[in-house]
Amino acid sequence: MTDPTPVFDDLRDESEELDRLVGELGEDDWALATPAAGWTVAHQIAHLAWTDRSALLAVTDLAAFAEEVEKALADPERFVDDGAEEGAGLPPAQLLAEWRAGRDALHKALCAAPRGVRFPWYGPPMSAASMATARLMETWAHGQDIADAVHVLRPPTDRLRHVARIGVRARDFAFGVQGLTPPEEEFRVELTPPSGDGDGDADSDGGGELWTYGPEDAAQRVTGPALDFCLLVTRRAHRADLAVRAQGADADRWLDIAQAFAGPPGAGRPPKGATK
Numbered sequence: 001m002t003d004p005t006p007v008f009d010d011l012r013d014e015s016e017e018l019d020r021l022v023g024e025l026g027e028d029d030w031a032l033a034t035p036a037a038g039w040t041v042a043h044q045i046a047h048l049a050w051t052d053r054s055a056l057l058a059v060t061d062l063a064a065f066a067e068e069v070e071k072a073l074a075d076p077e078r079f080v081d082d083g084a085e086e087g088a089g090l091p092p093a094q095l096l097a098e099w100r101a102g103r104d105a106l107h108k109a110l111c112a113a114p115r116g117v118r119f120p121w122y123g124p125p126m127s128a129a130s131m132a133t134a135r136l137m138e139t140w141a142h143g144q145d146i147a148d149a150v151h152v153l154r155p156p157t158d159r160l161r162h163v164a165r166i167g168v169r170a171r172d173f174a175f176g177v178q179g180l181t182p183p184e185e186e187f188r189v190e191l192t193p194p195s196g197d198g199d200g201d202a203d204s205d206g207g208g209e210l211w212t213y214g215p216e217d218a219a220q221r222v223t224g225p226a227l228d229f230c231l232l233v234t235r236r237a238h239r240a241d242l243a244v245r246a247q248g249a250d251a252d253r254w255l256d257i258a259q260a261f262a263g264p265p266g267a268g269r270p271p272k273g274a275t276k
Contacts, residue, residue, distance in 0.1 A: 002129075004128060004132070007132045007136065008128075010159045011133075011135055012103075012107050013159065014136050014139045014143070015103050017154075019099075021146065021147065021150070025150065027091075030042040030045075032149045032150065034146060034148065034149040039084065039145070042092065044143075045087070045096065045099050045146075046086070046090070046099075047083065047142060048103075049087055049102050050086075051083075054122075056102065058121055059131070066120075072122060110131065110132050122262065136159065136162050136163070137234065137260055140160070140163055141234040141236055141261075144234070145236070148236075156227040156230075157194055157195075160194060160227060161211055163233070164211055164230055168213045170259065173262075174254065174258050174265075175254070183254075185218065185220065186218055187218055187221060187248070187254070188212070188218035188221040189211075189223075190211075191211040192211075196209075220249075222245070222246050222255065223247075224245055228242035229244050232244055232258055233259060234260055234261065235265065235266060235269065238269050238271040239256060
């Protein structure tokens, strides 16, 4: 069985990098609007703290997590926003302390989780490694919203391999959530990692220069920088502003609808220069 420790460590590192960014903000900065409509910097951190708490319950307290699922089912349109709104009302120092404590508790719980066990979630059950991967994807994506709000350019890291892998694996889900039938054939995806010499992952061809997924001889292909692909599948940038390219009609359609997260796709981001 593959050792899940690297993704646990990468989640911790991704969170700490975002922590350094928000930890330097003034109190007024927490009220800045982010690209997510209606969400401030405080809403973004509150959402991460809320989701970390939910994940901790899923791993450590099944009965308590079941109660949270019931709340979500009672108000599926609002439960995510309500969780963010509640936390965003806290003083920034308190919100930051609660996020730190919650993610530390989750890290310890994930590391201690038995191998092979799958934990309940709002979608399909997940292993500890899958849960950590999903948390890393969300932390990076919501961190991007915050970076955009405070006009900070974050250097990308090879931790993006986790986000890219979710994006590739969620291809059929992205078609389904749009009411479309997923293509039967697999695509080839070739991404240039931020380091330029990434070591790939379980789906890699081992070449050391690209992160690769899918059959090498696939007729339909997607290529480009891993950063741009991750911005695309988390819907943090418009396709028109990214250097991700498709070969084949179905692959081209996928780039219009790709998403790495569960739930509805949302409005996404407009192209740069577009009138809102």
